Amino acid sequence: MDFIVVQFLNGVASASSLFLVASGLTVIFGVTRVVNFAHGSFYMLGAYMAYTLTSQLPRGSLGFWGGVIGAALVIGLVGALLEFVLLRRLYRAPELFQLLATFGVVLVVQDLTLWTWGPEDLLASRPLSLRGAVDVMGRSVPVYDLVLIAVGPVVLAALHLLFHKTRWGTLVRAATQDREMVEALGVEQSRLFTAVFFLGSLLAGLGGALQLPREAASLNMDLAQITEAFVVVVVGGMGSILGAYLAALLIAILQAFGIAIFPKITLVLMFLVMAVVLAVRPYGLLGRPQAVARVGGSSLAVALRPAGSWSKTAAAVVVAVLALSPLVLGDYSMTVLTEVTILALFAASLHFLMGPGGVVSFGHAAYFGVGSYAVAMAIKYSGLPMLVAVVGSPVAAGMLGVAVGWFCVRLSGVYLAMLTLAVAQIVWSTAIQWDGLTGGDNGLLGIWPDDWARGRWVFYLVILTISAGGILLLRRAIFAPFGYALRAARDAPLRAEASGINPGIVQWAAFVLSSALAGVAGGLFALAKGGVFPTYVAIGRSIDALLMVLLGGVATVTGPLVGTAVFVALQDELSRFTNVWRFILGCVIILMVLAFPEGVVGFAARWRRDPDA
Amino acid sequence: MLEVEGLAKSFGGVRAVQGVTFSVAAGEIVALIGPNGAGKSTCFNMLNGQLRPDSGRIVISGRNSTGLPPRKVARLAVGRTFQVAQTYGSMTVRENVQMALIAHRREFFGLWRRASDLHVEEAMALLDRVGMAEQADRSCGVLAYGDAKRVELAVALAGGPKLLLMDEPTAGMAPAERTALMALAASLARAQGIAILFTEHDMDVVFTHAERVLVLDRGRIIAQGTPETVRADPAVRAVYLGSTAPVGASHAGS
Amino acid sequence: MKIITAALAGATVAALTVPASAQQGPIRIGEMNSYTAAAAFTVPYRNGWQMAIEEINAAGGVMGRKIEVVSRDDTATPEGAVRVAGELAESEKVSLITGTFLSNVGVAVTDYAARAKVLFIAAEPLTNAIVWEKGSRYVFRLRPSSFMQSAMLADEAAKLPVKRWATIAPNFEYGTAFVADFKKALTARKPDVEWVGEQWPANQKLEAGPTVEALIQMKPEAIFNAEYAADLAKFVREGTTRNLFKGKPVVSVLSGEPEYLDPLKDEAPEGWIVTGYPWQSVDTPVHKAFLAAYQGKYKDYPRLGSLVGYVTMKIIAAGIAKAGSTDTDKMIAAFEGLSIDTTMGPIQIRAIDHQSTMGAWVGKLAVKDGKGVMVDWKYLDGKDYQPSDDEVRKMRASNR
Structure with missing residues (x-):
């Protein structure tokens, strides 16, 4: 019995961590429709930033909480900056290109973090008040777990108040339902989006910072976290904050008990839950069907043309040369x-x-x-x-x-x-x-x-x-x-x-x-x-495939082939000659998305049709 | 051609359509009108298979089509146009029609032959009939709205339908274009003996082209008959703007 | 944008063009490691071998030729590493390949080496498979394997007055191999031990709280741990707070290596019995010289990786010198049975399975001046922790 109670508490504490990251992701997606892969990077940056701040600030509770909140604010600003500098330019591009750009950001942040903080894991010291444990039915439960158990519902309540009791929150909710309508109301969408990115990234940073008393800041926190955050968001229903909390609870508690019962399949468990939920409730626990947002959007509505005789000859020549x-x-x-x-x-x-x-x-x-x-x-x-x-x-x-x-x-x-x-x-x-x-x-x-x-x-x-x-x-x-x-x-x-x-x-x-x-x-x-x-x-290979297709251009037929060549050239050859290939690859991806969101071949085709473009 | 009997549908306790019974004879052009919220769309969506009726029967060409999905209804020689023109934006005008012909012949799992080489002449003939032959090679995504509607008409005719269901065929078009489109549809239908059932807000269009008019209000048919009969019907007048002036004297509805 | 496109096209062409490199001049060694994915471990390793190369070349090189290292990121994936190995062997025409950190990468390159008939000196990966099940005449391995380190720890564990053991290890080959080896080694030494449970968290995804509670629930008297890196820190913190370790001996692989120990700072769990590298206190003259040179060069203390990287290149140089040639068969013959005095002590490369007798330091963790250190340590020679020759022959029977 004591075991069950304590495992339950563990699950609820983990749920809070999961929820913080997932809530930021779901808020950003709900309003901007951006699938933000860089969210995990913000989480990681939050942990590193909190490490730096807490080690600069005086020790003790005040220093710790000051560092955590400071880190969250800094990461919020970083997120707002990302929106302002990069994503703002991509709202008209197909959704997947935003995803591609944020993936470029992930790569860049990985190397920047490595340069700034070095390769070693950084374990922050905890204030004494958070080191201890309290006795629960004869077992020791860390004080900090109790703090986390409280943080989840507190943030949930704060977000609820923000979204339901303020004008800004009402606007954001309206934008979640209907972007165009809010624009029609005369609200400047770009400012709203920047603010939403600030909030979402702040939550990610807070999530990362709050992990510090439990684990070291390390360079693989980003990708480890992002998949879990996506799972929580999707299980809860995209855009639903309460849904995200329920999903986090469901997943974390199942995992806490799963560890004791099936220690070897912990990896699969979360995804099984997601698959089952989606098969039964296609829009997640509390999600609603969204207006159908098609992949390619307008740029796909280009009529595809079969190869003319010139192209056929060219293809034959290429195959012959390859052979x-x-x-x-x-x-x-x-x-x-x-x-x-x-x-x-x-x-x-x-x-x-x-x-x-x-x-x-x-x-x-x-x-x-x-x-x-x-x-x-x-x-x-x-x-x-x-x-x-x-x-x-x-x-x-x-x-x-x-x-x-x-x-x-x-x-x-x-x-x-x-x-x-x-x-x-x-x-x-x-x-x-x-x-x-x-x-x-x-x-x-x-x-x-x-x-x-x-x-x-x-x-x-x-x-x-x-x-x-x-x-x-x-x-x-x-x-x-x-x-x-x-x-x-x-x-x-x-x-x-x-x-x-x-x-x-x-x-x-x-x-x-x-x-x-x-x-x-x-x-x-x-x-x-x-x-x-x-x-x-x-996941990396699935993303590679997406990159190849998107780099070449979805709306073209030869795109994926050119995209593959470009991608292999970039990734494999860069990694031969430099150890900062992730940074360079990330930058190239971002620049390519900005310069030709229709992909390399799509760009070439447009350029051929319309040399002034 | 089309027989509807006791059709009913409720949404969460609200009775959108109740006890609707009517029929459309072969080659007949019938309009279904009524104020907003009268149940036209619900009624229409049950006929074309998008909604499953709570009760009632729909018989098309002697076959019971109640509860069949739209693609099965289409197989009963029913062509359809939508309130907002539904065309394939990534295809050319001709390919849109070819696609309809391919679908009608159930050839759409073919993996090798070029779709754009199939049924070219037939597609061009259809486009010629709706006056879109010159634009056959343009991308459908860039057409003017009226042109897209005409392409849709050609697509709807591609399967050689016996019945055409047109949901607000002239919605979103300039007034001058409206009558032209409906006139085109009506003349094509008469030439081939196709029955048309259409909903419409524009009373000019209704009274010019419909041979018979059904009036729906609060889910029930309150009047039906020739345009003249319906126009004079006091119940219909009362529904439209609550006035006693003859319906259609001005642009009502919408 | 045209410029970028052109540059990309150029890169592709460059990649597909064969460099016409003449094989005169320096001896070329191919080196590959997970420099981006596991920088914390591989960068000190690189520092180590770079220092060794400088020393070797300053002393006139090998056979009068300088050594030139062609270093690559192995991408930390098996398939990426196979491609990089191919590039080094076929395109860069190196005489031999060395490096790798992750076990699965090491195993994949082992397979490649046997097929391409290229000499591969695996430095860091610990899996037994490299020299046994997947071993081949083209592959040598330097660091003590999971079998050897488990045997060393089992010697210590057998002395403990406890019977009920629980294990925790990451759920992939490294962890499963260590748990299996340790169980076997300890059971052989002390047949009445009882294995009361296992925890297998996903690699680097430890859910520390629930896992620690599950371990407590098993009521063990002692714990064997193979968690490492970020998961180790989580495990230590949570286990300490929840009193998992109170009164229970913990035997833990690798935790005494500075790479894993130093991030724990003053929270290093005192009393754990570990393998590692007490760089502060190894006081042999050769090690003192190494330490001084390393700290002078890099203004940093060496990690275990630094030492392994350094020793690896010294062993490679010695092997090539013994062979008197960069011919693969001659080098293999030279490496088999090669004896060399290293910074760690005398090392021999066993002819029977191509495993070196490099040993490991075994000791206890303690906290000194706010840092974790190893105390009461001893260096155990790898030659004393090997299976019998018959067993080795059986395991290598099916190999090329």
């Missing part, structure tokens, strides 16, 4: 080229879903990963020949796509993105935690091509043929009736229905096709790398 490249390239260059070829198929598969389909998958790595594990297991455990094993990858990934797609086509926008993310996290956790089957984080090694395919020519040509074939299939599909039906379902679902098309089925089929081809890419990748690892399914 002959082993003549001139060295071994390592061939490795990179092979990787680009495979990732181009992966990016094209995601593009098919995102572009023509308008369905954003945040967890496309799930299908890539399942495809790669399918090949690896077929070779490792069944000794199947390579080409037979490769056939297994689209089957396995496609089957996952069938299951996930069935849920996904019922959701839209951010909820859909988050459900796909949850699935990817579940697959990732399984890959890490089911050692017996997957080899855990060491992965499965020795997955090399069959002997006949090991020469530098044969393997590369096999990869090129399959990848180019997959890309060609996707390209044909875009301009075939299926691709048109998909665009129809995206552009005007009501019209599609009225024409006798079932948009859900069409999108579902696209989901499966896209998953299957992502699986093929994963299978080829396993062979090219000689092994499979849980990192194939990690």
Whole structure:
């Protein structure tokens, strides 16, 4: 009994921490519709800033709380600055570009934090008053846990008062419902947004600062926190503050008990909760359906043109050059080229879903990963020949796509993105935690091509043929009736229905096709790398795929291919020559988003049509 | 063609439509009018499958369509236009019509043949009929609103419908364009024997083109008949502006 | 923007072009580590090997040739590391590859090395797999493995008057291997120990409060810990506040390394039995010289990584000198059985499994002047903590 009570208290204390970060995220999203990936960075900065302030201020409670509040205010200002300098320029761009920009910010902040505070974890000293414990049914519960237990509801109440009892709060709530209406009322939207960013970032900073008595400020706090915060926000219902608190309670308490009962599956638990909630309540516990905000927005409404004879010749020349490249390239260059070829198929598969389909998958790595594990297991455990094993990858990934797609086509926008993310996290956790089957984080090694395919020519040509074939299939599909039906379902679902098309089925089929081809890419990748690892399914790889598609341009067909080349060039080659590649990559991403939000190819196309643009 | 019997729908205790019964004969052009909140949209959305009625029966071409989703209703040779034109903004005008033809023939899972090469002539013929052939290669996303409405009409006709459901076909258009669009729709329908059921706020349009008018108020049909009968009906007058002046003397509603 | 696009295109072209490097001149060594993802551990490591390279080159290099290190970020992912290893071997034409920090990265490069027939000297990763299940003739490993460190700690743990043990370790290969090795080693030494429970928090995602309560609930008499880095600090704070450690001995791997110990400052848990590096008090002449040189050069004290990095390059130089060649087969033959006196003491590279006999310092934690330090420590030679040759042969039976 004492154990249950104390574990419950632990859960409630953790819930407060989760809630602070999630509430900021949900406020920012609710009003500005920006999916702010940099929110975790603000959380981390809050912890570091509080470390600096509390170690400068006199010791004791006053110094501690002064440092915490000071840090929260500083981070609030940083957030407002980010809105003012960067995001403000992107409100007209499609939503995903804002996300991309904030991801650039994450990378930049990582290196800036490293330079400012150094690589070592920083453990702040606690005021004496917060070090002790109180006796609860014979067990020691830290005083600070009780403080946290109180902080959550206090902040919840403060936010409630702010949003319901002040004019500003009323405006913000109105903006949450209807941005245009508030603008029509004559409220300057940009100021409101800056203020909202200040508040949201302040909450993130506060969350980070309040972690200091429990843990050291460290460089991986940002990404560790952001996924959890997203889960809480989505489970609670995007934009709902009370929902965020309830979700934080639900998740933290489940985790507190889960640790005691299933210590090995802690990673999966949170995402299982999210998947279940979204399957039952597609808009989260307290969320309401949002006005449908389409991925591409206006920039997608550009008519796609199939390749003309000139482009076809160019494509043939490119493929021919690629096919002959082993003549001139060295071994390592061939490795990179092979990787680009495979990732181009992966990016094209995601593009098919995102572009023509308008369905954003945040967890496309799930299908890539399942495809790669399918090949690896077929070779490792069944000794199947390579080409037979490769056939297994689209089957396995496609089957996952069938299951996930069935849920996904019922959701839209951010909820859909988050459900796909949850699935990817579940697959990732399984890959890490089911050692017996997957080899855990060491992965499965020795997955090399069959002997006949090991020469530098044969393997590369096999990869090129399959990848180019997959890309060609996707390209044909875009301009075939299926691709048109998909665009129809995206552009005007009501019209599609009225024409006798079932948009859900069409999108579902696209989901499966896209998953299957992502699986093929994963299978080829396993062979090219000689092994499979849980990192194939990690969030990072899903984001890489998004970056490739967005860098190239969603509204173009060749975009993902160019995006892949640009991305690999940026990430891999930068990391060869500099240790600050994250900073440079982040800056380049931000600049690219600012300069051409329609992607590289989209920009080129616009420039060709309209040289003055 | 269309038979509706005892149709009813409530939202949270509010009876939006109750006991609506009427029919539309083949080739007949019928208007469904009524003041705001009379239940026109609810009634219409039950006919086209977007809403499931609480009770009642809808029979289209002799087949019971009650509770079928819109795509199944479409398969009963029902074409549709929307209050706000629904076209595919990322496609050209011609491709919009081709898409409708592809959908009608259930060819939309094809992965290889170019969609833009399919049914070209048929699509051009339809566009010719609505006067949009010259703009066939323009992107639908950049069309003037009136043009988008005409494309929508071509799309609605693509499946060779026997019944056309038009929800406020002239909403959002300039007055001059309104009659022109409805005249076009009416003449095309008469030429091919297509029945039209439309809702409309613009009384000029209603009384010029409808052969028969149904008047809905507070979820019930309060009058029906030829335009002249309805115009003279005191109950209808009372509903519209509470006046005794003949309905349609000025632009009512909206 | 055109300029940026052009620059990007240029970078791609550069990446795909083969450098025509002649193999005269310096001996090129490929070095890779998680310099961005795990900077706190790898930057001191880099300082260490850089200092060694300067010393070696100042003394005339090896075989009259200078040593040139081509260093790369291994991206902290197995697949990224495989690509980087390929780049070093195929494009940079290095004579051998060394480095890596994370076990999964080390294992992936081990697999690559065996396939590409490139010599790989793994420095930091601790997993047994590198020399056993996945071992190959192309791969050597320097630091004491999880098996060896567990055995060293089990010797100490066996002396404790306790029976009921609980374990806590991060839920990935590093943690599972340490728990398995420690359980086996302690049970072998003291067959009547009882294992009352395990906690497996996700790596770097420790929910400290609930986890500590779950451990308390198991009512252990002693605890074996393999949490490290940020999770270690959380665990120590929460465990101390909640009286988990009161009256219970804790045996903890790596916690005495300055990398993990120093962030704890005055909250370092006194009395824990740990492996680590008491840099302040190792008073052999060679270590004193190393310490002085390091502090003079970097104005900072060495971490364990610094020492390992330093010793690694010295061992590599010695191996190449013994081989008298950068031919891979000759180098392998030279490294097998290589004996060298290092800053840590004499080290031999075992021919049977390519594991070095580098040892570890085992001692207790204490707080001195507001900082955590190791006291009552001793340096245990790695050669005394190895499985029997038969067992090794069995484990390496299926390897290349």
